[in-house]
Amino acid sequence: MKILHMADVHLGMEPFKDRECGAGMGQRIWDAFAEALEAAERGQVDLILIAGDLFHRQPLKRELKEVNALFGELTRARVVLMAGNHDYLSKNSAYRGFPWNENVYMFPSEEWAYFEFPELGVTVYGFSYEHREIREARYDSVAKLPNRGLHILLAHGGDEKHIPMGLGQLKQLSMDYIALGHVHKPRQLLENRIVMAGDLQPLEHQDVGPRGYWITEFKKGEARTAFYPIRGCEVVELEISPEESLGSRQLLAQARQRLQTLAPYQLGKILLTGTYDPEMEPDVEALEELPRVVAVEKLWKPNYDFEKLKGEYRGQIVERYIRKLQGLPQDEVTRRALQLGISALLGNTLE
Numbered sequence: 352m353k354i355l356h357m358a359d360v361h362l363g364m365e366p367f368k369d370r371e372c373g374a375g376m377g378q379r380i381w382d383a384f385a386e387a388l389e390a391a392e393r394g395q396v397d398l399i400l401i402a403g404d405l406f407h408r409q410p411l412k413r414e415l416k417e418v419n420a421l422f423g424e425l426t427r428a429r430v431v432l433m434a435g436n437h438d439y440l441s442k443n444s445a446y447r448g449f450p451w452n453e454n455v456y457m458f459p460s461e462e463w464a465y466f467e468f469p470e471l472g473v474t475v476y477g478f479s480y481e482h483r484e485i486r487e488a489r490y491d492s493v494a495k496l497p498n499r500g501l502h503i504l505l506a507h508g509g510d511e512k513h514i515p516m517g518l519g520q521l522k523q524l525s526m527d528y529i530a531l532g533h534v535h536k537p538r539q540l541l542e543n544r545i546v547m548a549g550d551l552q553p554l555e556h557q558d559v560g561p562r563g564y565w566i567t568e569f570k571k572g573e574a575r576t577a578f579y580p581i582r583g584c585e586v587v588e589l590e591i592s593p594e595e596s597l598g599s600r601q602l603l604a605q606a607r608q609r610l611q612t613l614a615p616y617q618l619g620k621i622l623l624t625g626t627y628d629p630e631m632e633p634d635v636e637a638l639e640e641l642p643r644v645v646a647v648e649k650l651w652k653p654n655y656d657f658e659k660l661k662g663e664y665r666g667q668i669v670e671r672y673i674r675k676l677q678g679l680p681q682d683e684v685t686r687r688a689l690q691l692g693i694s695a696l697l698g699n700t701l702e
């Protein structure tokens with residue numbers, strides 16, 4: 352018995368829209384979804400679990416037909432899905448009453464329900480979101496059936512507004528597998544048992560690292576879970592720690608060089624670290640406009656010459672501020688306060 356687990360596909364979203372690399376991202380999400388289904392078909396998967404937020408917002412009828420057509424191509428796998436907080440079952444949701452293929456099982460409401468597959472020896476428990484938020488920790492209350500075989504929970508949430516849950520509590524449900532969605536970071540919370548799928552493709556620049564789906568094989572009472580990245584798109588961090596004397600053009604050249612080391616499907620998130628000369632703060636906007644850059648994060652710090660500044664601003668607030676902070680315990684907070692304060696007083700921009 353093999354299952355493929357994915358979540359947070361967010362069809363209909365167009366990530367990185369304001370960036371050059373955002374072009375075609377909406378389509379790439381659809382491609383990734385189709386790729387995951389093809390993998391299920393190729394890999395003889397029996398059950399596909401989609402743990403919420405298949406769509407970024409209320410799906411259109413034609414989008415559901417598109418998805419259903421893809422499901423219809425599967426010759427072996429059954430599909431179980433739930434609505435998440437993004438594509439929740441609103442009163443007029445196109446999900447309601449949608450005529451799915453016979454191999455597709457969608458949890459129809461916010462009430463607990465289950466699907467039994469005696470031919471696979473599997474029972475899947477869950478419910479859909481009918482609201483944008485569910486603040487109650489509802490996964491406590493699942494009632495297992497006396498069925499033989501595997502018991503699987505399909506669940507979405509994990510924060511205060513979306514069904515809070517803790518690992519200890521999930522373990523106590525003694526499910527054979529819990530297919531989780533909502534948190535966009537892929538992770539096995541309990542090896543081969545409790546898995547947060549993560550988003551299928553990166554949707555924000557915070558989504559650093561591979562994204563994809565999970566396949567679990569159950570054999571002779573043992574489960575093996577493995578992650579399969581989709582190489583459609585991946586955000587990679589590129590740390591650049593420039594020399595202090597580096598000008599804007601050289602910084603740009605360095606960034607270009609680093610971007611060239613990426614594989615064709617990768618996008619760069621530039622992290623500027625180290626220190627820079629505040630009297631010649633390099634132009635960062637030009638970096639943001641480079642193709643395949645999703646974000647630029649300024650973690651670098653201005654390297655002020657405080658002794659020199661004290662002399663230049665003798666008797667003024669700048670000098671008094673420096674003396675005051677230099678009199679405090681010199682930890683990270685003080686150093687940061689000194690830099691931020693001086694930047695503000697000197698009218699320099701600093702995030």
Ligand SMILES: [Mn+2]
Binds near residue numbers: 404435507532533
């Ligand atoms: Mn969600």
